[in-house]
Amino acid sequence: AKESGRNAYRFYRQEMQQQITERALLEKALHSAISKDEFYLVYQPQVSEYGQLIGFEALIRWFNEELGLVPPNRFIPVAEEVGLIDEIGNWVLESVCHQLKEWQDLGLPPTFKGVGINISPYQFAKECFVETVYGVIERTQVDPSLLDLEITEGMLVENITSVAEKMWRLKEHNIRFSIDDFGTGYSSLRYLQHFPITQLKIDQSFVRDLTSDPQSHVIINTIVSMAAHMKLSVLAEGVEHQEEKEILNNIGCLKYQGYYFAKPVNVGMATHYLSSAITF
């Protein structure tokens, strides 16, 4: 027993060591990812109850020679921790606006409202965030009302005044805000009044449990009816099955995003979706 305990410890130590090495490798590679052009964006369709394309969410991808395709859930927290998220976030902003301007010039379908861009709390907290966004709009000549900045609930409960002030300044330029992963954070809708928010994105965990857990049904119902009172739009994330779409539709949630409709796609496919009047 003693022997196996020692082996287990050695194994544990090796595991730990391996994790530390992997993390160090990742961090090192992350530092040169922008200059090596290793990031790219994919776009996931957002659709209306009739299956029309109403928007995209831009999602970052990182391919590194040694590490392969690293999912954002793995590298975004590291980027936040080591202070690289600002640079990466600005790259995302710049790239999306560039792309949007191209699409804008091709002519957007009337149902299409714009692109959701994930903003890290660290990126938003930067003193110069508002100016950075203005600068990108200036350079790219994108229509700012096509930008839908996705922020998280947690961000709204810290430094309320400075966060609100930044949001209102961006709102003056017709930039929109969505609350991402709604329902997982502080869930008090009261504080939402202070901020110029246009949309709530219902977290995919509620949608996933919708058919099995009555409580998720209740939560989504509550979010939808309160959002209606506050004149906020609601979009459900992570819709994977027709049944989920139908239940959501009955509850009154009329915008969706998820594998049932479409997975995130590359720029070429996204451009095709935009130009072909496709329904999902």
Ligand code: C2E
């Ligand atoms: P998120 O903002 O909640 O994005 C939605 C995630 O759900 C995406 O994962 C998307 O691919 C995935 N998804 C979409 N439909 C379905 C579905 O039907 N089922 C399931 N199971 N998943 C679905 P992804 O692309 O791996 O991104 C993960 C997270 O990484 C994002 O969660 C977001 O928090 C972060 N992220 C992604 N891109 C960026 C970015 O450009 N900047 C920042 N700061 N964070 C980003």
Ligand code: CA
């Ligand atoms: Ca998001």
Ligand code: CA
């Ligand atoms: Ca989300």
Ligand code: CA
């Ligand atoms: Ca998330």
